[in-house]
Amino acid sequence: MMTLSDVAKILKSQDNIEILTHHYPDGDTLGSAYGLCIALQNMGKNARVVLSGKCARKFSYLLDGVKESNFTPHFIMSVDVAAKSLLGENEELYSDKIDLCIDHHGSNTLGVNDSYIDDTAAATAEIIFDLINVMGEKITPQIANCLYTGVSTDTGCFMYTNTTSKTHRIAGELIDLGADFGEINRKMFETKTKEKIALERMVYDTLDFYYDGKLAIIYTTIAMQDKLNLGDDEMEGLASIPRQIEGVKMGITIREKKNRDFKISVRTNGDTDACEFCKRFGGGGHKAASGCSIQGDLITVKQTLIAAAEEILL
Amino acid sequence: MMTLSDVAKILKSQDNIEILTHHYPDGDTLGSAYGLCIALQNMGKNARVVLSGKCARKFSYLLDGVKESNFTPHFIMSVDVAAKSLLGENEELYSDKIDLCIDHHGSNTLGVNDSYIDDTAAATAEIIFDLINVMGEKITPQIANCLYTGVSTDTGCFMYTNTTSKTHRIAGELIDLGADFGEINRKMFETKTKEKIALERMVYDTLDFYYDGKLAIIYTTIAMQDKLNLGDDEMEGLASIPRQIEGVKMGITIREKKNRDFKISVRTNGDTDACEFCKRFGGGGHKAASGCSIQGDLITVKQTLIAAAEEILL
Numbered sequence: 284m285m286t287l288s289d290v291a292k293i294l295k296s297q298d299n300i301e302i303l304t305h306h307y308p309d310g311d312t313l314g315s316a317y318g319l320c321i322a323l324q325n326m327g328k329n330a331r332v333v334l335s336g337k338c339a340r341k342f343s344y345l346l347d348g349v350k351e352s353n354f355t356p357h358f359i360m361s362v363d364v365a366a367k368s369l370l371g372e373n374e375e376l377y378s379d380k381i382d383l384c385i386d387h388h389g390s391n392t393l394g395v396n397d398s399y400i401d402d403t404a405a406a407t408a409e410i411i412f413d414l415i416n417v418m419g420e421k422i423t424p425q426i427a428n429c430l431y432t433g434v435s436t437d438t439g440c441f442m443y444t445n446t447t448s449k450t451h452r453i454a455g456e457l458i459d460l461g462a463d464f465g466e467i468n469r470k471m472f473e474t475k476t477k478e479k480i481a482l483e484r485m486v487y488d489t490l491d492f493y494y495d496g497k498l499a500i501i502y503t504t505i506a507m508q509d510k511l512n513l514g515d516d517e518m519e520g521l522a523s524i525p526r527q528i529e530g531v532k533m534g535i536t537i538r539e540k541k542n543r544d545f546k547i548s549v550r551t552n553g554d555t556d557a558c559e560f561c562k563r564f565g566g567g568g569h570k571a572a573s574g575c576s577i578q579g580d581l582i583t584v585k586q587t588l589i590a591a592a593e594e595i596l597l
Numbered sequence: 598m599m600t601l602s603d604v605a606k607i608l609k610s611q612d613n614i615e616i617l618t619h620h621y622p623d624g625d626t627l628g629s630a631y632g633l634c635i636a637l638q639n640m641g642k643n644a645r646v647v648l649s650g651k652c653a654r655k656f657s658y659l660l661d662g663v664k665e666s667n668f669t670p671h672f673i674m675s676v677d678v679a680a681k682s683l684l685g686e687n688e689e690l691y692s693d694k695i696d697l698c699i700d701h702h703g704s705n706t707l708g709v710n711d712s713y714i715d716d717t718a719a720a721t722a723e724i725i726f727d728l729i730n731v732m733g734e735k736i737t738p739q740i741a742n743c744l745y746t747g748v749s750t751d752t753g754c755f756m757y758t759n760t761t762s763k764t765h766r767i768a769g770e771l772i773d774l775g776a777d778f779g780e781i782n783r784k785m786f787e788t789k790t791k792e793k794i795a796l797e798r799m800v801y802d803t804l805d806f807y808y809d810g811k812l813a814i815i816y817t818t819i820a821m822q823d824k825l826n827l828g829d830d831e832m833e834g835l836a837s838i839p840r841q842i843e844g845v846k847m848g849i850t851i852r853e854k855k856n857r858d859f860k861i862s863v864r865t866n867g868d869t870d871a872c873e874f875c876k877r878f879g880g881g882g883h884k885a886a887s888g889c890s891i892q893g894d895l896i897t898v899k900q901t902l903i904a905a906a907e908e909i910l911l
Contacts, residue, residue: 441755441768442786444779448769454755455762455769465758469866472756476843477810484801487794496791529790552783 287410290399291418293383299329301356303381305364306335306371307516310436310471312363313338315385315407317345318429319362322415325423329354335371341470345432348425358382363407365391385410405445408433412453424461431462436471479520481511486521492531493589494596499525500585502537515540522548522572532596533557535588537581545584547575555595563591601724604713605732607697613643615670617695619678620649620685621830624750624785626677627652629699629721631659632743633676636729639737643668649685655784659746662739672696677721679705699724719759722747726767738775745776750785793834795825800835806845807903808910813839814899816851829854836862836886846910847871849902851895859898861889869909877905 294300302320304312316332323330331352338346359380364370365388367378384395387410389402404410408430415422422430434454438446441454458464475483482503489502503518518538525534532555536548547564549557550572557573566575577584608614616634618626630646637644645666652660673694678684679702681692698709701724703716718724722744729736736744748768752760755768772778789797796817803816815838822832832852839848846869850862861878863871864886871887880889891898 442779442782446772446778448773451765451769451772455765458760458765459762464760465756468756473837473841474843475841477806480801480804480842484798484804487798487801490794490798492791523787527787527789528794529788 285397285399287399287414287417290383290385290397290414293397294323294414295326295418297328297358299354299357300331301359302330302332303359303361303364303370303373303377304332304334305361305369306373308334308336308338308342310342311406311408311433313342313345314429314431314433314436315362315411317349318408318426318433319411319415321348321423321426321429322418322420324350324352326418326420333373333377335369335373341474342432344467344470345429347428348423360385361393361395362411363387364393367393385414403447403449405443405447405450406433406437408437409450409453412457422457422460424463427457427460427462428467431457431464432467432471435464435468440468440472476517478511478513478517482507482513482517482521483524485511486524490525494592496528496530497532497596498535498589498592499528499531499533500535500537500588501525502539502581502585504539504581505541522550526550526552533560533592535592537584537588539581543578543580545577545579545581547577547584547588549573549575560591560595599711599713601713601728601731604697604699604711604728607711608637608728609640609732611642611672613668613671614645615673616644616646617673617675617678617684617687617691618646618648619675619683620687622648622650622652622656624656625720625722625747627656627659628743628745628747628750629676629725631663632722632740632747633725633729635662635737635740635743636732636734638664638666640732640734645670647687647691649683649687655788656746658781658784659743661742662737674699675707675709676725677701678707681707699728717761719757719761719764720747720751722751723764723767726771736771736774738777741771741774741776742781745771745778746781746785749778749782754782754786790831792825792827792831796821796827796831796835797838799825800838804839808906810842810844811846811910812849812903812906813842813845813847814849814851814902815839816853816895816899818853818895819855836864840864840866847874847906849906851898851902853895854890857892857894859891859893859895861891861898861902863887863889874905874909 302316304316320330320332329352360383361381362385381395384393384398386400387404387407391400412430485507486501491500522536534550538546540546551557556570558568561573561575564575616630618630634644634646643666674697675695676699695709698707698712700714701718701721705714726744799821800815805814836850848864852860854860865871870884872882872884875887875889878889
């Protein structure tokens with residue numbers, strides 16, 4: 284097991300560093316990558332971030348302090364990438380060439396020899412925060428913005444139970460170091476696209492309750508998606524809606540992916556086990572959040588799920 | 598100006614203590630009051646909380662560690678109460694009898710001789726956290742739940758710019774002291790009543806955009822309120838909806854309070870000044886959040902607001 288000092292020593296000895304993110308890049312992989320990239324550039328090194336997939340527009344401020352850098356990479360590292368397949372479009376080119384892996388997923392299967400994996404960290408950005416300090420490098424306001432973004436997004440703004448007292452301590456320090464946290468949180472948590480609003484409006488019209496309000500179900504169809512002209516990734520993020528409703532023990536979101544092919548997301552409160560439920564349909568996940576796939580037509584799929592939930596909820 | 602040691606000394610010398618909250622009690626006034634009440638009871642004192650108005654059901658866990666206490670009060674204090682009128686139903690009986698005031702509103706006008714007011718605190722619960730420590734009393738998990746609730750709700754789960762590094766440090770300590778923060782945040786931020794869902798659904802249908810999407814307007818009417826059978830307080834909390842939409846600089850919520858009487862809530866992003874806007878209609882508030890009242894019929898009121906926004910947004 285490497286220590287952060289080992290990691291710092293390796294990075295200090297290297298130049299011409301490429302930093303890989305996971306695909307569908309989120310606030311933590313982006314914030315960790317750009318935060319570290321700026322710190323390495325400030326140390327006089329050549330460094331750049333190699334994205335897998337596009338950086339969503341709302342994250343564009345993360346690039347503010349990054350210098351364009353033209354060089355031949357000699358050292359490849361990954362941040363927040365838990366498996367080769369998560370490298371996405373970069374898998375073929377990079378998966379056997381990673382020299383250093385930094386991650387907070389205990390389930391990491393990258394198999395990189397030099398790995399620093401700390402699954403007590405709520406976000407990889409927490410590890411990068413410590414690393415930059417161990418390297419003795421200054422955390423500038425721009426780096427603080429990157430790392431705050433990672434910590435804040437991976438904890439649902441400190442709402443989720445992966446948050447620790449260390450997470451809060453680091454967030455506090457980042458605020459003191461100049462993180463523009465109010466604006467970051469507004470962008471991350473309080474901004475919805477018009478399309479998202481339109482989608483929520485449509486989805487609310489599909490909301491139904493069963494078993495004295497203990498089961499709530501919403502659905503989306505390809506026809507809805509087409510009408511709103513939304514991409515597949517824009518159909519995500521609805522699964523929390525039915526569970527949020529008072530009295531609901533199980534919230535199910537049915538999403539038509541293609542004809543007769545439905546993706547089911549199940550979210551539960553309290554003791555209700557979403558994973559047990561989804562296993563019946565060949566799926567799985569965690570107790571509070573699981574998923575599965577079911578083939579058929581919408582009405583039959585919905586009836587099947589309602590029937591299966593009966594013994595759990597009654 | 599009193600110090601926290603002065604406050605601690607006074608409280609230690611007292612017994613039979615009543616703690617007043619402000620009306621429409623929120624997470625901070627309740628969490629501060631019950632957290633302190635439990636600490637005082639643990640010190641062997643008689644103490645109780647005197648609510649102004651009802652404690653909403655979602656806050657009921659705050660009372661878990663509170664002992665019923667029958668006594669004649671000798672010492673009256675208030676927490677998070679910034680003005681006499683905010684005592685609500687208790688104003689007449691209590692407003693001249695307050696012996697000690699603890700608050701974080703710099704604008705406090707209670708005029709109590711023994712006052713500890715710290716407007717750098719994001720929540721009164723931060724002050725109570727320090728106070729219990731200065732008194733040398735243990736913060737039990739139940740007290741931690743109360744104080745975490747105060748801190749978390751008054752900062753929008755650490756999202757708003759009143760959050761400081763101290764807020765985060767205290768939240769971290771409360772987590773280490775046993776605050777059940779995941780469940781608390783779920784109750785506070787991720788639970789909506791069915792009526793609220795139904796209201797949002799209706800309100801989404803009123804959403805209109807003007808000036809290239811820079812202005813978004815929603816409204817509620819008495820007819821909608823009647824149809825959903827909602828109380829006046831249940832019509833609150835919609836004002837953030839129009840501002841959250843991408844590209845919106847000004848979000849206006851129009852609420853019909855009684856016939857021909859409309860309450861207008863204005864929320865802005867960036868440099869757009871909500872207060873200047875509302876002043877034209879005899880209202881006011883803060884730059885990002887202001888309000889006013891306008892008489893008339895819905896269509897005229899809406900047209901008046903749209904016209905008034907033109908020079909600000911174009």
